[in-house]
Amino acid sequence: MDNIINIKIIDRNQTVHEVEAPTDMSMNLMEVCKSYELPVEGICGGMALCASCHVYVESDHELPEASTDEEDMLDQAFFVKNNSRLGCQIKMRDEIDGLVVRLAPVAG
Amino acid sequence: MIDTDIIIIGAGPVGLFTVFEAGLLKLRCHLIDSLGQPGGQLTEIYPKKPIYDIPGYPSVLAQELVEKLMQQIEPFKPGFTLGERAEKLVRINDNTWEVTTHKGTVHRAPVVAIAGGLGSFEPRKPPIYNIIDYEDNGVDYIIKDPEKYRGKKVVIAGGGDSALDWSIILADIADEVSLVHRRTSFRGALDSVEKVMELAQKGKINLITNAQVIGLEGDTNLTNIVVEEDDKPSYTVALDHFIPLFGLAPKLGPIGEWGLEISDNAIIVDTLDYSTNLNGIYAIGDVNTYQGKLKLILCGFHEGTLMVQSAFKLIHPNQKLSFKYTTVAGVNAF
Numbered sequence: 001m002d003n004i005i006n007i008k009i010i011d012r013n014q015t016v017h018e019v020e021a022p023t024d025m026s027m028n029l030m031e032v033c034k035s036y037e038l039p040v041e042g043i044c045g046g047m048a049l050c051a052s053c054h055v056y057v058e059s060d061h062e063l064p065e066a067s068t069d070e071e072d073m074l075d076q077a078f079f080v081k082n083n084s085r086l087g088c089q090i091k092m093r094d095e096i097d098g099l100v101v102r103l104a105p106v107a108g
Numbered sequence: 109m110i111d112t113d114i115i116i117i118g119a120g121p122v123g124l125f126t127v128f129e130a131g132l133l134k135l136r137c138h139l140i141d142s143l144g145q146p147g148g149q150l151t152e153i154y155p156k157k158p159i160y161d162i163p164g165y166p167s168v169l170a171q172e173l174v175e176k177l178m179q180q181i182e183p184f185k186p187g188f189t190l191g192e193r194a195e196k197l198v199r200i201n202d203n204t205w206e207v208t209t210h211k212g213t214v215h216r217a218p219v220v221a222i223a224g225g226l227g228s229f230e231p232r233k234p235p236i237y238n239i240i241d242y243e244d245n246g247v248d249y250i251i252k253d254p255e256k257y258r259g260k261k262v263v264i265a266g267g268g269d270s271a272l273d274w275s276i277i278l279a280d281i282a283d284e285v286s287l288v289h290r291r292t293s294f295r296g297a298l299d300s301v302e303k304v305m306e307l308a309q310k311g312k313i314n315l316i317t318n319a320q321v322i323g324l325e326g327d328t329n330l331t332n333i334v335v336e337e338d339d340k341p342s343y344t345v346a347l348d349h350f351i352p353l354f355g356l357a358p359k360l361g362p363i364g365e366w367g368l369e370i371s372d373n374a375i376i377v378d379t380l381d382y383s384t385n386l387n388g389i390y391a392i393g394d395v396n397t398y399q400g401k402l403k404l405i406l407c408g409f410h411e412g413t414l415m416v417q418s419a420f421k422l423i424h425p426n427q428k429l430s431f432k433y434t435t436v437a438g439v440n441a442f
Contacts, residue, residue, distance in 0.1 A: 044153060047153075047157060050153070052357075068295065072268070075289070075290060079235065080320075
């Protein structure tokens with residue numbers, strides 16, 4: 001279908017959710033997770049200011065580099081790995097069709 | 109003891125504006141907030157972000173909105189208990205609720221408006237399984253008195269302004285200061301970053317980058333931490349104090365234990381007047397939930413405005429409330 005991409009989201013119980021996301025509604029991955037009622041808080045609403053949408057990118061898609069804001073926020077997050085990103089900074093675009101992400105654990 | 113008409117828990121934008129609407133009805137307010145300054149999330153999380161959906165302001169910086177709200181409520185002389193978290197809510201009698209903070213400050217009023225947003229801001233705790241065992245026995249999330257660390261071995265973790273600033277300050281006080289950070293570059297003010305680099309070169313700060321603290325060891329008191337550096341086997345470091353500085357995150361906290369009906373970390377309210385299941389307790393702004401709820405500052409302003417009308421009737425059951433426009437009556441200060 002036009003303007004729809006497929007994304008695999010692995011939750012914290014290892015359940016794989018294969019979801020469809022529109023590319024023409026300026027949505028980000030945090031919003032996609034929330035719309036499928038996956039356990040992602042998104043406290044700050046997508047400003048890269050809370051790290052509650054921390055995910056690991058597990059497919060080899062080339063994503064735009066993390067902004068300084070995003071890196072700064074990841075400094076305050078825990079369980080950060082080399083493939084850590086903030087879901088709210090991953091925009092839904094055709095190029096990331098087939099993306100696989102895993103939700104990072106939540107601290108305390 | 110502090111006596112007032114409405115105790116407002118949370119000094120974010122919604123709590124602040126409620127003071128104005130209450131003031132128009134000659135109701136006095138006192139605000140309690142766990143943060144040391146008013147503004148809530150706006151001041152703590154995004155002071156420099158522009159907000160575009162405040163009516164009449166095509167764009168306003170979050171911090172500027174807080175300053176304007178403070179100006180707007182100034183005529184009504186609100187009281188503030190800042191830097192203290194509302195801990196206990198107890199009904200004293202039919203017309204009085206008592207709110208006590210974690211520092212023991214007591215507030216009494218017939219009405220309590222909970223405008224607690226996402227909860228109170230608490231330090232982010234690293235996910236090390238036994239960290240709780242060492243809290244106050246070697247692990248500090250907040251530095252109250254730097255003198256505590258005189259002559260001690262201190263390890264700070266984090267990469268932001270507070271981690272940098274405290275490393276600089278403690279370099280002169282503590283016997284040894286190490287700073288552990290997950291990257292090689294630091295965010296934070298440029299002069300602080302340069303100063304830390306300079307102190308590291310002089311050997312006054314032991315900089316451990318591309319690393320994180322993954323374990324804590326010791327009997328009653330913390331004696332060692334386990335550090336994991338990229339591409340190296342993990343190793344232990346002896347120390348007296350471990351100070352993780354990873355900023356603050358909101359937690360609903362004690363509000364969840366006050367007997368209020370809660371759904372999904374939010375308080376269920378009646379949209380007639382934003383009252384909760386407890387008589388005299390209201391919830392406004394991001395902390396409440398109802399069908400169609402939107403977490404917008406704009407909506408919180410509306411909720412606070414309707415809420416004080418209901419609070420007035422509760423506080424003055426025998427008085428008639430006549431609604432007046434500010435364009436007609438002006439703002440009559442206390």
